[in-house]
Amino acid sequence: MTVDTTPLAPIAERAAAPATLTLPTAGGPTWRAATRDDAPVWLALRNHIARADAEPYVENLEEIEEIFEGAWRDMASDSLLGFDADGALVAWAQVECPPGDVTQVRAFCWGGVHPDRRGEGIGRELLAWESGRARQLLAASGKEVPARIGVFAEDDGPASRHRLYERAGFQVRRYYSDLARPLGGTSSGPVPDVPLTGSLRLVPWSADLDEAARLAHNDAFRDHWGSQPQTREQWAQRVCFAPEWSFLVVDAAPDVDALLASPDTDAETAAALRAGEPLVVGYELASRYTEDFAVRGYSFGYTDILGARRAYRGRKAALAALAAGMRAFAADGMQFAVLDVDTANPSGAHGLYASLGYTKTSGSRMFSIEL
Structure with missing residues (x-):
């Protein structure tokens, strides 16, 4: 594989941010x-x-209200609502630049137009506004790393939306699969028992371990395409979080000296180890999306994020946490366990989920402009 070693131009130059934004007409x-x-x-x-x-x-109201939280968001500049002559909302847009990005700075664009108002050019002009604002945010970040403007779409969504993105210069970069696994009957078999070895212990999620779980997540996803570290404030935004369905694996007696000597141990984890903080090495954090039960036609527990520290891969920490979550879903009467996975996940997660009885129910894709 040929590696491009061409030096990056300054982010302000690459972003080519417009001085002013033009509102859709x-x-x-x-x-x-x-x-x-x-x-x-x-x-x-x-x-x-x-x-x-x-x-x-x-979505539910709490999810929308959460958008207004977070010091990194400036909704006065990063959002747009369009109202018709009668005062009815007919279109919307929002742009967000996550604050924790380190090796790549990203700006994500979201928006929509009322189905009755499509075909008038509103969506095209709204996307142009979003892209312009995204470029402004990237330029203002001052982060001299590769940059991305991203949008998402359902695979089976309107073809016109896909064409809209492509005509605006976006290209499909990644595909994601939504997977579901029945929790009753015999079609998928029982949830596996996953014994842990050595000093690894499975524990329920608790608030006092949440920061350790964030550090574990940032380590676990460091080599995942498109992933960047989450700050404490980002991590805290989990409106539909279900602590009763969430589980962690901790190392009760970690080899601190070996971990501190490893070049793979990040600075935040190293500081936590020196302070004697607990070490979470695997995690399964779940959410309850009750409003979606009717949409899907069944009740389910949703595994939002799952992972294991890279130094602990192969020791079944993530699998043990996932199995515990699945059992908790079933104990609460949920019919299915559901999660979303990157189809090119480097840890081989897709094959693992298939072996556990998860099958694809829908898919989505990310389009982007790389800068």
Whole structure:
């Protein structure tokens, strides 16, 4: 494989940020930034679009209100709502640049147009506004690393949306699969028992171990495509988090000296080890998306994130946590266990899930412009 060693131009140059942003004029909506008071009507439009496009999920009010949290977000500059002459919300946009990005700086664009107002050019102009704002955020980051502007779409979503992204210069970069596994009957067999060896211990999630879980996640996903570290504030934003369905694996007697000597141990983990903090080495954090039960036609527990520290791979820490989560879903009467996976996951997770009885129910993709 040939590695491109061409030096990067400064981020301000690569981003080519516009000095000012042009508001959409197509279709005639009146535009302004989103406020917390808009959350109910914004939710209604987002869910109307989701149902019209047969997306496998809807959102709840708490999820929308959470968007207004986070010091890294400036909704006055990073959002746009379009209202028709009668005051009805017909389109929306939001752009976000995650604060924890280190080796790549990313800006994600989100938006939608009411199905009755499609075909008027609103979506095209709205995407242009989003892309312009994304370039402004990337330039302002000052991070001299590769950059990305990303958007997401369901595989089975409107083909017009895919074409919109492609015509705007976005290319498909990654595919994701939504997987489900029945928890009752005999079709997938029992949830496996996963014994842990040595000083590894499976424990329920607890608030006092949450920071250690964040550090484990940042280590586990360091070699995953498109992943960047999460700050404490990012990590804390889990509106639908289900602690009763979440499990951790800790090393009760880690070899601190060996870990500190390893070049793979990050600075935050090293500081925690020196301070005698607990070491989480595997985790399964789950969420409860009750509103989606009717959309999917069954109840389920959702594994949001799953992983194991790289130094502990092969010791079944993630599998033990996942199995514990699946048993907790079943104990609460959930019919399925559900999760989402990158189809090119470097840890071989897709094959693991297939061996556990998970099968694909839907898919999505990420389009991006690489800078």
